[in-house]
Every structure is written in structure tokens, then in C-alpha cells.
Amino acid sequence: MRKLYVVGLVVLFLSGCVSYSSSFQRIEQLLAQQKPQQALLELEKHPATGTDKLLYLMDKAMLQRLSGLYKESNTTFEEAKKHIESLRGTSLLEQAGALTINDSTMSYEGEDYEQVAIHIYAALNYIALGLLDEARVEALQVDLLLKTMATDESGFVEHAFSRYLTGLIYEAGGELDNALIAYRKAYQAYEKSENTLQVTTPVYLKKDLLRLTKKLGLLNEYVDFQKKFALADVPAQKAKNMGEVVLLLHIGLAPIKRSQSLFVNADDGVPVRISMPVYQSRPSVIMGAKLMVGDVVAKAELVDNIDANAKASLESHKGEMMARLIARAVAKAAIANQVGNQGGDLAGFLVDVVAMATETADTRSWLTLPKSILLSRLQLKAGVYPLQLELVGRHGQSLGMVDLGEVEVQKGKIFFIEKMYISPPLPQVVM
Amino acid sequence: MTYKNKMINMALVAFLALGFTACKTTTVERVDTDSVQDLSGNWNDTDSRLVSSRMVTDMMSRKWLTSYQVKNGKNPVLIVGAVRNLSHEHINTRTFIADLERELINSGEIDFVASSTERQEIRGERSDQAENASMGTQNVAGEETGADFMLKGEINTIFDAAADTKVKYYQVDLTLISLKDNRKVWLGQKKIKKVLETGRFR
Numbered sequence: 001m002r003k004l005y006v007v008g009l010v011v012l013f014l015s016g017c018v019s020y021s022s023s024f025q026r027i028e029q030l031l032a033q034q035k036p037q038q039a040l041l042e043l044e045k046h047p048a049t050g051t052d053k054l055l056y057l058m059d060k061a062m063l064q065r066l067s068g069l070y071k072e073s074n075t076t077f078e079e080a081k082k083h084i085e086s087l088r089g090t091s092l093l094e095q096a097g098a099l100t101i102n103d104s105t106m107s108y109e110g111e112d113y114e115q116v117a118i119h120i121y122a123a124l125n126y127i128a129l130g131l132l133d134e135a136r137v138e139a140l141q142v143d144l145l146l147k148t149m150a151t152d153e154s155g156f157v158e159h160a161f162s163r164y165l166t167g168l169i170y171e172a173g174g175e176l177d178n179a180l181i182a183y184r185k186a187y188q189a190y191e192k193s194e195n196t197l198q199v200t201t202p203v204y205l206k207k208d209l210l211r212l213t214k215k216l217g218l219l220n221e222y223v224d225f226q227k228k229f230a231l232a233d234v235p236a237q238k239a240k241n242m243g244e245v246v247l248l249l250h251i252g253l254a255p256i257k258r259s260q261s262l263f264v265n266a267d268d269g270v271p272v273r274i275s276m277p278v279y280q281s282r283p284s285v286i287m288g289a290k291l292m293v294g295d296v297v298a299k300a301e302l303v304d305n306i307d308a309n310a311k312a313s314l315e316s317h318k319g320e321m322m323a324r325l326i327a328r329a330v331a332k333a334a335i336a337n338q339v340g341n342q343g344g345d346l347a348g349f350l351v352d353v354v355a356m357a358t359e360t361a362d363t364r365s366w367l368t369l370p371k372s373i374l375l376s377r378l379q380l381k382a383g384v385y386p387l388q389l390e391l392v393g394r395h396g397q398s399l400g401m402v403d404l405g406e407v408e409v410q411k412g413k414i415f416f417i418e419k420m421y422i423s424p425p426l427p428q429v430v431m
Numbered sequence: 432m433t434y435k436n437k438m439i440n441m442a443l444v445a446f447l448a449l450g451f452t453a454c455k456t457t458t459v460e461r462v463d464t465d466s467v468q469d470l471s472g473n474w475n476d477t478d479s480r481l482v483s484s485r486m487v488t489d490m491m492s493r494k495w496l497t498s499y500q501v502k503n504g505k506n507p508v509l510i511v512g513a514v515r516n517l518s519h520e521h522i523n524t525r526t527f528i529a530d531l532e533r534e535l536i537n538s539g540e541i542d543f544v545a546s547s548t549e550r551q552e553i554r555g556e557r558s559d560q561a562e563n564a565s566m567g568t569q570n571v572a573g574e575e576t577g578a579d580f581m582l583k584g585e586i587n588t589i590f591d592a593a594a595d596t597k598v599k600y601y602q603v604d605l606t607l608i609s610l611k612d613n614r615k616v617w618l619g620q621k622k623i624k625k626v627l628e629t630g631r632f633r
Contacts (some may be wrong), residue, residue, distance in 0.1 A: 078521070089633040133516055140519040140588075147590045 024367050027063075028253065031368070032422045037064035051094075051107045054083050055364055058118065060111070062368040066420060070125040077122040084110060099328055102275075103321075103362035112149055113309045114366045116142060116159045122247070123165060127416050139166040139182075160189035160197075161373060162306035164205060168246060171208075173412040175277040180212040187214035189309050197308045202301040203231075204377045210234045243409035245378045245387065247291045247300065252284030252371030252418040254306050257314075259361035264326060268426075272329035276322070279311045284371050286399060286421055288392040291376040293385045300374035307371045329359065370420060382411040391424050470562075472627040474522045474586075482603050486619045490607065491538055499579075508542045509535065509607075510578035513526040518588035518601065531582070531605075544578050567591035580616065581608050583598055597627040 030039035048056035061076035087109045097105030110118075114247040123138035150158075167182035187209060190201040206229040213222040214234050218297045257277040266272050289300040321341060325398070332355035340348020387404035407415055490496075499507045511532060514524045535541050545553060560569050584605040590599045600622065607617040 087633070089630050091633050134521060137519060137521050139517065140590075144519060144590050144592060151593050 002415070009429055016177045027059075028367070028422075031063075031253075032068075034422075034425065036063055039063050040067055051105065052364065053367065054080060054087075054108045054110055054184075057083060061118075062121065062366075065121060066368075067127055069376060070128045074122055074125045077125070079151065080118055084115060098324065099311055100329065101358045102328075103324075104360065104364065106362075108364050111313045111365065112260050113159070113306065113313050114369070115145060116162050116368070117306070117369055118146065120162055120165060123169060124416075125416060127169070127172075127315065128418065132169065135169050136173060136303045139169045142166065148412075152339045158185070158189035158192065158201065159309075160186050160193060163189055164202075164303060164375075167208070168414065171212075171221050172416075174412075176212055176216060177313075177361055180209075180216060180218075183208050183212065191310075196312050197301055197305050199305045199308075202303055202375065204301060204375060206231060206235075208377075224232075241382050241411050242379055243382050243411055245291070245293075245380060245385075245407060245409060245417065247265065247298075247374075247376040247378075247389070247417045247419070248372040249289050249389075250372075250418070251286045251298055251368035251422075253282045253422055254280045254366065254369035255279040255310050256367060257361070257363035257365050259363055263323070266326055266330050270330075270333070272326060272333060273356070273359065274322070274325040274329050275359050276325065277314065277361040277363050278309075279314055280367075282306050284422075285393055286391050286419065286424055287394045287398075289374055290390045290392065291377070291378055292388045292390060293378065293380065296378065296380075298376045298378040300376040302372055303375040304373040306369055306373070310365070332359070370422075380409045384408050387417070392420065393424075447610075472597065472625050474518070474520050474601065476526065476625060478601070479527045479530050482623070484528060485539065485621055486603070486605055487531065487534035489619050490535075490605075490617055493617055495607070496497055496540060506540055506542045506578045508544055508576055509545060509582060510544050511582050512581045512583040512610050514584040514586065514605075518586045519590045519599075520588065522586055524586070527586075540629045544576055561612070578610055581610055582606070583608065595629045595631060597622050597629070599623075599625040599627065601625075 027039045030036070030042060038248035040060070041339055042062055043056070057076055061073045061080060062072035064076060087107050088170035091107070094106045097156050117186065119138045119142035121353050123135045123142075126132070126138060128427060142159075146162070147287050163186035167179045167186060170176075170179035171184055183205060185270050186205060187201055190199060190205070190398075191371050194200055207223070209233060210222060210229070211234050213219075256279070258280050259275050260278045261273055261275050263271045263273050291298040291300060295379075318361060333352075334354055336348050336352040339351045387407050389402040389404055391399040391402065402419070404417060407417070411413055445565045496507065511528050514528055514531075516524050532543065536543050544550075553570070557570055557572055560574070584603065584604060586605070587602045589600040589602075601624075603619075603621045605617075605619040606615055607619075608615055
């Protein structure tokens with residue numbers, strides 16, 4: 001009788017556990033069909049409040065901004081920020097859970113790159129709302145966050161794109177000196193992370209550096225940059241009456257974490273089974289884009305590779321995670337052993353089964369983030385222009401044209417356009 | 432059943448029960464060890480009120496006011512321009528401006544005119560009156576009081592953070608500018624410094 005009851009419990013246990021990411025397929029489908037409003041409704045059906053709360057908030061904010069609800073999205077982002085703040089410090093209860101069951105018992109605090117992305121998208125929301133000063137607040141917050149991350153031991157040092165965006169926000173507000181500082185930091189970060197993140201310094205950034213160093217009279221630096229970049233001389237007096245269009249293109253979806261089981265040797269040489277999360281890239285058809293105004297074409301350049309960033313972030317704390325997983329596996333094996341010795345083989349076996357079943361990897365991550373961000377800058381004389389966007393595939397083939405409508409470029413102002421494509425929009429029929 | 436067996440059984444059930452809670456979404460009970468974090472340390476209504484009342488007190492006690500009153504025989508007319516938020520936090524500058532206006536009007540030494548957005552609405556109403564109101568009750572256009580000074584400001588912050596400690600430094604600068612000749616007649620500055628310690632455990 002007693003044994004039956006225990007078996008019953010085990011079976012019950014095995015049937016439980018639906019992870020946050022596994023319920024996400026429907027939302028992903030709706031997103032691919034360019035139906036963010038419906039995806040948002042789908043997400044809001046199952047609000048998470050416990051350890052997954054941050055994930056829910058991040059996904060919700062992202063779907064809200066995709067649905068054009070920028071103000072609401074920022075309210076959600078603020079809530080997410082507050083939640084992260086409330087998770088600072090170690091919870092002993094959650095640590096106990098992580099040591100005996102699995103990592104999913106810990107509150108999700110967000111990977112470094114995800115915490116940075118909250119500020120990036122909040123800033124872009126404010127830009128979309130025309131609130132440049134508020135976007136500037138986000139720029140300052142991301143600076144503070146990066147400063148804090150640099151002082152802790154997470155191994156996360158810089159984030160090039162957030163620096164670049166910060167520079168753009170300063171430049172749009174006319175603060176050229178602050179913009180130059182941010183551009184410099186972006187340049188250093190791009191150079192440093194070129195190998196790990198597979199992003200080279202965008203040519204647009206190089207031109208920005210040249211333009212601003214010349215404008216601010218830093219001629220030594222200007223000559224230095226010019227030599228390094230091998231770019232043409234920037235005209236001393238820029239043509240009057242110029243404005244600028246900046247296009248930000250969010251493409252595909254960030255990688256998804258999968259569970260991978262492996263056997264490793266514990267300290268005493270006994271092999272134990274652990275489950276590690278590994279990132280799996282999600283495929284994207286779109287590889288590039290071109291912004292077009294009449295005959296003028298501005299190629300979009302890769303400015304943020306979130307796919308690679310996520311993988312690097314996971315890699316950076318792999319060692320620490322592995323140590324924790326091994327410790328847990330050893331603890332679980334010891335419990336099963338002891339129960340087996342004292343309560344008979346079956347009891348020991350059952351505990352072993354439960355231990356194995358609960359040993360799942362923490363596969364939580366922000367799933368609505370894009371795979372990569374492309375940027376295009378185009379300087380134009382003040383006036384109204386019809387803009388078009390061409391999406392480009394892996395082999396340079398055209399995946400379709402998107403009409404961006406008419407844009408009014410104002411003198412000395414930056415006009416921001418944002419688009420997100422998970423899959424290319426339906427091709428237009430050419431007559 | 433022996434005592435030993437009972438113990439093992441209990442351990443087993445406890446282990447399983449722990450396993451169950453792993454899937455539940457609400458399991459964590461949070462205990463705040465540090466009340467400072469509870470207050471978040473952000474700019475709040477108290478800061479807004481405190482800064483505005485101190486600023487106004489300072490402004491009213493300075494020489495520019497009496498010299499204007501003596502020279503012109505009337506109270507100066509003020510308008511509040513933009514107060515820019517250049518800080519690390521999303522501060523609602525509107526409540527700050529409202530606090531400032533309230534303090535200034537209640538002082539009785541300063542006259543106030545509506546801001547440019549408010550003026551548009553009032554002008555709309557006036558032009559409506561010109562068409563629809565009876566002659567005796569109409570308020571005609573062209574009799575607005577022009578402001579003598581404009582109050583402008585900025586909120587700046589310097590934040591620093593390392594592991595468990597945060598330092599937040601706020602500086603609010605207000606400038607009173609004469610609309611007649613762009614002279615700055617008063618500069619006000621108020622600083623707030625907060626140190627936040629975050630607990631290592633929650």
C-alpha cells in the first residue's frame with residue numbers, strides 16, 4: 001500500500017511541469033504572421049507571477065511595443081526594472097531549492113544582455129513617443145547599469161549597441177560632446193567584441209566619429225580616426241539645411257535555450273548526470289536590408305548580434321553553473337543512496353527517479369527579443385521624402401519591398417524609423 | 432513500522448513535496464531585510480515638495496524682488512517655462528512645476544500668467560466669447576498681461592553604484608530670466624544626496 005502511494009506521487013510529479021518556454025509556440029507563430037496584438041492577448045492569458053514574473057513582463061512589454069502601445073510598454077518595462085531591483089541579493093529559500101531540485105526554482109533575474117535590452121527598448125519607445133528627454137533618461141540608466149556590471153564579476157564588460165544608441169539620443173538632442181563620448185565607447189566595444197559577437201564596427205559609426213571630432217575641433221583625434229578607418233575626408237562645412245533619417249530594423253528572434261544532458265565526473269570520480277542549458281539559434285531568412293529614397297540607397301548594417309551576445313553571456317557563467325549542477329547531482333545521489341540503504345532498494349530507486357526527473361536545465365530566456373538589429377543612417381536635405389525598404393536574403397536576393405510612407409526631414413533633426421520582421425512580409429505582386 | 436522506517440518515509444515525502452513546489456509558480460516568500468530598498472530611493476513627491484518650497488523661499492527672500500517692486504510699484508509677473516529632466520530617473524516634472532506654481536502664487540508677492548499651452552485654450556474660449564457671448568459679459572482679446580520673468584530649470588543627477596551601495600545625487604537648478612532684456616536675476620540651486628545600501632539577502 002505504502003509503495004503504491006509513493007509510486008502514485010512519482011507519476012503525478014512526472015506529469016507536471018510545463019516550462020515557460022514550451023508554451024510559447026503559439027505566440028511565436030502569431031508573431032511570424034505579423035499579428036502582435038493577438039500574440040499579446042495570447043500571452044496575457046497566462047500571466048506569470050512567481051519566479052517567471054520577469055520573463056512575462058519582458059515579453060509583455062515587447063509585444064505591447066510591437067502592437068504600437070509604446071506608453072503601456074514602458075509602464076511594463078518600468079515594472080520589470082522594479083522587479084529586477086527587488087531581486088538583488090540572494091534568497092536563501094531559492095538557493096535551497098536550486099541546490100536540491102533545479103535552477104528553475106530561482107527567480108529569473110535576466111541575463112546581462114536582457115537587462116541591457118530593457119533599457120534599449122524603453123528608450124526606443126520614448127523616441128517613438130517623441131519624448132527625447134525621457135529616452136535620455138534611459139541612456140543614463142543603461143550607462144549606470146553597464147558601470148555596475150563592469151564592477152561585478154559577471155564578466156560582462158561593454159555593450160556596443162547601447163552605447164551607439166545612447167550617442168544617437170545625445171546627438172538628436174544636440175549634445176554633441178556627450179554623443180562623441182558615447183560613440184567612442186561604442187567604437188571601443190565593437191573593436192573588443194568583434195570576434196566573440198561577430199559584429200564589426202559599423203561604417204556609419206566610423207563616419208559619426210569623423211564628423212563629430214571634426215565639428216568639435218579635435219583634430220588630432222580626427223586624423224587618427226581617418227588613418228584607422230581609411231575613409232574619405234569629411235567636408236569641413238557641412239551642407240546647410242540637412243537633416244537625418246535613422247532606420248532601426250529588428251530581425252528574427254533571439255535564440256532559445258534547450259536542455260542538454262551530459263555525464264560528468266564529480267570530484268570523487270563518480271559520474272553524475274547534469275542538465276545544462278544550451279542556446280539554439282532560431283533561423284531567420286532576412287539577412288540584410290537597404291533603405292531607399294529615390295536613387296539614394298543606404299545599406300543597413302548589423303549593429304547588434306543578440307544571438308551571439310546571448311551565447312557569449314551563457315558561456316561566461318558556464319563554469320559557475322556547472323559547479324552548482326554537479327554539487328546538486330552529488331547531493332541527490334547521496335540522498336537516494338541513503339534511502340536505498342535504509343528503506344530498501346525500491347525506495348532508493350524511486351528517490352533516484354524523482355531526482356532524475358527534477359533534474360532539468362533552466363531554459364528560461366526572453367523569447368520575443370530579436371535575433372539581430374540593423375541600422376541605417378541617411379543624411380538628407382530638409383524636405384518630404386517617400387521612403388522604401390528592401391529586405392535582402394542570405395544570397396543577396398530581394399525578399400520584398402516595404403513602403404515606409406512619406407517622411408518629413410527637418411533641418412538639424414533626426415527622424416527615427418523602427419521596423420521588426422520575424423519573417424519577410426508577403427511579397428508584393430509585380431505586374 | 433519501525434521508527435527508522437518512519438523517518439525514511441517522512442524524508443521521502445518531504446523530498447517529493449519539495450519536487451512539487453518546483454513547478455508551482457508562486458513559492459517564494461520574500462523578506463525585506465533593508466527598509467531603504469523598500470523606499471527605492473527614487474525621486475518622489477516628498478523631494479518634489481521639499482525642493483520647490485525651499486527654492487521659492489530662497490527666491491522670495493532675494494533682492495531682485497524688492498528692487499523690482501520699488502522700481503515699478505507692482506508685483507512682478509512670472510511664467511514658468513520648461514523644467515528639463517536631465518536625470519537618471521523618469522521624473523514627472525509637471526508635478527514639480529505645479530508645486531512651484533502653488534508656492535509662488537500663495538506667497539502673494541508674485542503674479543502669475545498662464546503657460547503657453549494653457550493660453551491657447553483660453554484664447555480659444557475668448558474667440559468663442561467674441562462670437563457667442565453678450566456684449567456686457569465678453570472678454571475681449573488684446574488685454575492679456577505679459578510676463579516680466581520666465582522661470583526655467585533643469586534636474587540633473589550623478590549616480591554611482593558598486594555591488595551593494597548606491598549613491599544618488601540630485602541637483603535642481605532654477606533660473607529666473609527677465610523677458611525684457613534676457614538678464615538672469617536669480618539662480619536657485621538645491622541638492623539632495625542619498626546613499627542606498629542593498630541587502631545581500633532577501
